[in-house]
Amino acid sequence: MPLTLENIQQKFRECGLKSTPQRTAIYQALVQSTAHPTAEDLFAQVSPTYPMLSLNTVYYTLSVLRTAGLVLEVNIGHDRARFDANLSPHHHVICQGCQNILDVMDPRLNRLASPSGLPDDFEISSYQVAFRGYCGACRKSKISMTTSPSGKRPVSS
Amino acid sequence: MPLTLENIQQKFRECGLKSTPQRTAIYQALVQSTAHPTAEDLFAQVSPTYPMLSLNTVYYTLSVLRTAGLVLEVNIGHDRARFDANLSPHHHVICQGCQNILDVMDPRLNRLASPSGLPDDFEISSYQVAFRGYCGACRKSKISMTTSPSGKRPVSS
DNA sequence: TTGCTACATAGGAATCATTCCTAAACAGGA
DNA sequence: TCCTGTTTAGGAATGATTCCTATGTAGCAA
Numbered sequence: 001m002p003l004t005l006e007n008i009q010q011k012f013r014e015c016g017l018k019s020t021p022q023r024t025a026i027y028q029a030l031v032q033s034t035a036h037p038t039a040e041d042l043f044a045q046v047s048p049t050y051p052m053l054s055l056n057t058v059y060y061t062l063s064v065l066r067t068a069g070l071v072l073e074v075n076i077g078h079d080r081a082r083f084d085a086n087l088s089p090h091h092h093v094i095c096q097g098c099q100n101i102l103d104v105m106d107p108r109l110n111r112l113a114s115p116s117g118l119p120d121d122f123e124i125s126s127y128q129v130a131f132r133g134y135c136g137a138c139r140k141s142k143i144s145m146t147t148s149p150s151g152k153r154p155v156s157s
Numbered sequence: 158m159p160l161t162l163e164n165i166q167q168k169f170r171e172c173g174l175k176s177t178p179q180r181t182a183i184y185q186a187l188v189q190s191t192a193h194p195t196a197e198d199l200f201a202q203v204s205p206t207y208p209m210l211s212l213n214t215v216y217y218t219l220s221v222l223r224t225a226g227l228v229l230e231v232n233i234g235h236d237r238a239r240f241d242a243n244l245s246p247h248h249h250v251i252c253q254g255c256q257n258i259l260d261v262m263d264p265r266l267n268r269l270a271s272p273s274g275l276p277d278d279f280e281i282s283s284y285q286v287a288f289r290g291y292c293g294a295c296r297k298s299k300i301s302m303t304t305s306p307s308g309k310r311p312v313s314s
Numbered sequence: 315t316t317g318c319t320a321c322a323t324a325g326g327a328a329t330c331a332t333t334c335c336t337a338a339a340c341a342g343g344a
Numbered sequence: 345t346c347c348t349g350t351t352t353a354g355g356a357a358t359g360a361t362t363c364c365t366a367t368g369t370a371g372c373a374a
Contacts, residue, residue: 133281
């Protein structure tokens with residue numbers, strides 16, 4: 001499925017959503033990205049074309065698209081929300097250095113058995129695997145660092 | 158390993174952490190909980206015993222304990238951070254109704270192969286599986302609801 | 315084509331978790 | 345017991361997200 005404007009507008013129609021220039025541009029930017037952008041990322045990307053665009057609108061649009069089932073909110077960490085228009089079943093690899101997220105579509109991961117030890121009446125509807133590690137670039141800079149590799153900043157010295 | 162005060166204080170010493178009453182109480186509350194509490198939860202739990210306790214101190218303490226490797230930050234959703242003192246390898250089941258988190262220790266989940274399709278120089282160091290679904294209680298209330306089951310509040314009507 | 319109406323947008327203010335800053339308190343070693 | 349560096353508490357600051365509201369506009373119906 002190529003990403004024509006037509007195509008997007010039809011998707012919106014099917015979901016009962018009005019198709020406005022801003023909404024279309026935001027969704028298009030998200031579909032074209034594989035970087036799991038934040039609301040702010042999308043704002044920065046669409047802003048040049050629509051200088052009046054409000055970050056607010058990006059948030060609103062994303063929540064509408066999410067409710068319509070056209071985008072997923074990818075929650076890596078409790079920091080800002082990141083979004084994904086890739087609806088096919090997939091999992092994520094997160095680099096703990098640069099925080100980039102890669103998609104993984106290994107079919108073996110889509111056949112995990114339901115975990116044992118759950119209450120009988122708990123119904124699992126989906127699952128996601130989040131792999132963590134370091135990408136090549138971040139591994140190099142980790143090695144060249146002499147300081148501690150830990151994440152945030154409590155023990156400052 | 159029972160949870161004596163001695164025990165906790167020794168752990169702190171081993172990590173080079175001073176052992177203060179507040180710190181001990183916060184860690185103890187976390188170890189005793191299986192609910193993956195937030196900083197605020199822990200504050201509410203310890204506050205009665207230490208009325209002068211500051212929420213700030215809870216945040217600081219958690220970040221120190223996390224850096225020391227005594228607690229893990231469990232990030233379910235991009236909302237507030239939740240914490241876990243269970244250091245043995247395990248995964249999570251999240252109820253999308255009540256947002257409660259259960260631990261899953263199915264050993265089959267600890268032997269997943271590294272996913273295919275990654276750049277060669279990406280090094281995976283850990284992974285976690287997050288199962289989502291509805292617990293018994295929330296399934297019941299979902300059935301009795303006639304309104305839409307969607308998550309947040311964009312299309313209000 | 316024109317008008318209507320409900321949904322969208324923009325902008326500013328509000329909220330809420332978390333972090334920053336700083337002065338006073340205190341744990342643990344000398 | 346004294347000293348020093350860590351910890352604590354409290355208030356202010358930050359930053360993502362949501363709320364509020366007036367204006368704009370897409371899409372339907374006449």
